[in-house]
Amino acid sequence: ETGVTxxxxxxxxxxxxxxxxxxxxxxxHNAMYWxxxxxxxxxxxxxxxxxxxxxxNNSVPSRFSPECPNSSHLFLHLHTLQPEDxxxxxxxxxxxxxxxxxxxxxxxxxxxxx
Amino acid sequence: xxxxVQSPLSLVVHEGDTVTLNCSxxxxxxxxxxxxxxxxxxxxxxxxxxxxxxEKKSGRLSSILDKKELxxxxxxxxxxxxxxxxxxxxxxxxxxxxxxxxxxxxxxP
Numbered sequence: 001e002t003g004v005t006x007x008x009x010x011x012x013x014x015x016x017x018x019x020x021x022x023x024x025x026x027x028x029h030n031a032m033y034w035x036x037x038x039x040x041x042x043x044x045x046x047x048x049x050x051x052x053x054x055x056x057n058n059s060v061p062s063r064f065s066p067e068c069p070n071s072s073h074l075f076l077h078l079h080t081l082q083p084e085d086x087x088x089x090x091x092x093x094x095x096x097x098x099x100x101x102x103x104x105x106x107x108x109x110x111x112x113x114x
Numbered sequence: 115x116x117x118x119v120q121s122p123l124s125l126v127v128h129e130g131d132t133v134t135l136n137c138s139x140x141x142x143x144x145x146x147x148x149x150x151x152x153x154x155x156x157x158x159x160x161x162x163x164x165x166x167x168x169e170k171k172s173g174r175l176s177s178i179l180d181k182k183e184l185x186x187x188x189x190x191x192x193x194x195x196x197x198x199x200x201x202x203x204x205x206x207x208x209x210x211x212x213x214x215x216x217x218x219x220x221x222x223p
Contacts, residue, residue: 004156042118043157043202043213056210088155102148102162103204103211107155 003027004106006091012112013081021076021109023091030096032074033103034066037088049074050096081113116141118205120214128222131193135217137203138185147179147186150202157202193221
């Protein structure tokens with residue numbers, strides 16, 4: 001079992017759908033992250049949660065809504081997305097949000113918006 | 115503006131070759147530089163570098179940081195087909211971690 005698990009692994013949705021991505025970490029970490037990875041572009045940080053509190057929102061459109069009910073779970077709620085939102089969404093965790101340790105990544109959720 | 119630039123963007127070699135991947139950065143309040151390997155989905159951690167001139171080594175992979183010239187290199191000796199992947203460089207500062215676009219390495223038999 002990997003330390004960070006993401007579901008679903010693949011998601012196809014229409015622009016009017018509402019769906020959610022889920023991330024769970026089994027490492028006892030206190031910080032969790034959402035990254036977006038588009039083809040031929042660097043990983044883009046979307047959101048950071050440290051001890052369940054959102055500490056960073058990198059100007060992400062409101063059609064992406066994160067939720068962190070506890071230190072082990074992180075969700076990304078998706079609503080009225082655009083085709084350009086199609087990408088690999090990676091969840092990661094670290095010991096805490098102080099940037100002293102490495103990130104552990106999940107396998108990602110491949111999102112296709114039609 | 116903070117940035118992390120990796121070169122080359124892609125590289126094709128044959129098994130047994132030695133490769134050097136480059137990462138240069140301009141980041142305020144630098145804390146560390148990390149290398150990740152991404153084969154299919156999840157990037158996996160390779161090295162974290164915080165001090166100049168100290169080589170980190172793991173098997174055929176090694177990496178070093180130059181904080182004066184603001185770059186790092188990742189060396190892979192005696193490459194194998196299993197080394198084929200995208201290699202990501204990331205730089206941490208006080209606020210976040212910024213990634214480069216990656217170098218896609220293909221090792222042919």
